[in-house]
Amino acid sequence: MPATVLLAPLLTSCDSTPRERQEVVSQSARRLDTLADRAADKIKVAGHRAARFDSASKARSRQPLDKAAESTFTNELLGTYATIEQLTPTTIEPAYVQFMQQVRAHRKQWTQRDWDYATAISRRLNAQFRAIRLDIKGRDELHIRALQTEFTALETGRDVKDLGQAVKQP
Template sequence: MKSATPFPLSLAPVAGLSFVCLFLLSGCDTTPRERQEIVRQEARKLDTLADRAGDRIDRASDRAGDYTASARARNRQPLDPAAEATFATELLGTYAAIGQLTPQTIEPAYTQLLRQTRAKRRQWTQRDWDYATSIYRRLNDRLKAVRLDVVGRDELRIRGLQAEFVAMEAGRDIKDLGQAVKE
């Protein structure tokens, strides 16, 4: 079946089509020198747009770099053991003695950690997340020590809770990076 249009439809979405049409239509009514000036003006407009876009990308890149540098500096600062113990008590409650967790109590400890993380994560700073992540890692280390004695269904629940914690932490990092780039 033949197309009713003289041009193939694949050319319709080409960027700058309106400029080409304007140029072709005005080509009969203008001199080559006038057309040359029109092309120069349009090229200047495109250059200006490209410069502005490049400046925005540069600013966003600088802000992302600043965010990364501040995150690295924060990560180099050691966590305060007393504050970490307080945070562990707040997040884990009766399971705060991570080194004493058994195969039967490890899953409830993860459940408690996630319950508290869900409730408090929106008001946490990045430093609070550092403490929570440290506690999460210690819990993971304890899981490695007792894993062979953990019931299969508990281990499956723990894996789901671990995935949720990592997702919440990554979401916060992405949100903070987005805000840093936007500002």
């Protein structure tokens, strides 16, 4: 490479005065400030929307679930295993399988309130699981734990998706 190509930027800056270079730097700084201000405004708006979503979510979760709707939901998700408190060490694993099959099938149409009902059912299943855990075969326990983890992942994924939509909408 010729030396003149490497020296061109240096020579160009030598053709300007310090005051001219100072003005170029000031203009660049103003552009950066404007971009930073716009980004900060977008973050502030997104933060407000996220806070509103969180507030609405907390208010919704404080509302008690309708017992009749919960019973209907339980029957829909668990079928013959709907009497959760009567599940035994041999029937709890098939109950979890049934529950997760139904969750997978219906989750895309569910509202946040539907997820509240599914979560309540999951908690009841988990309580029964803890009550009889010492009598459950190891293989079944591992499968149940995997299904519990899958439910939590699906529920969290829905929460993240809903939060993302809440932050994006005007």
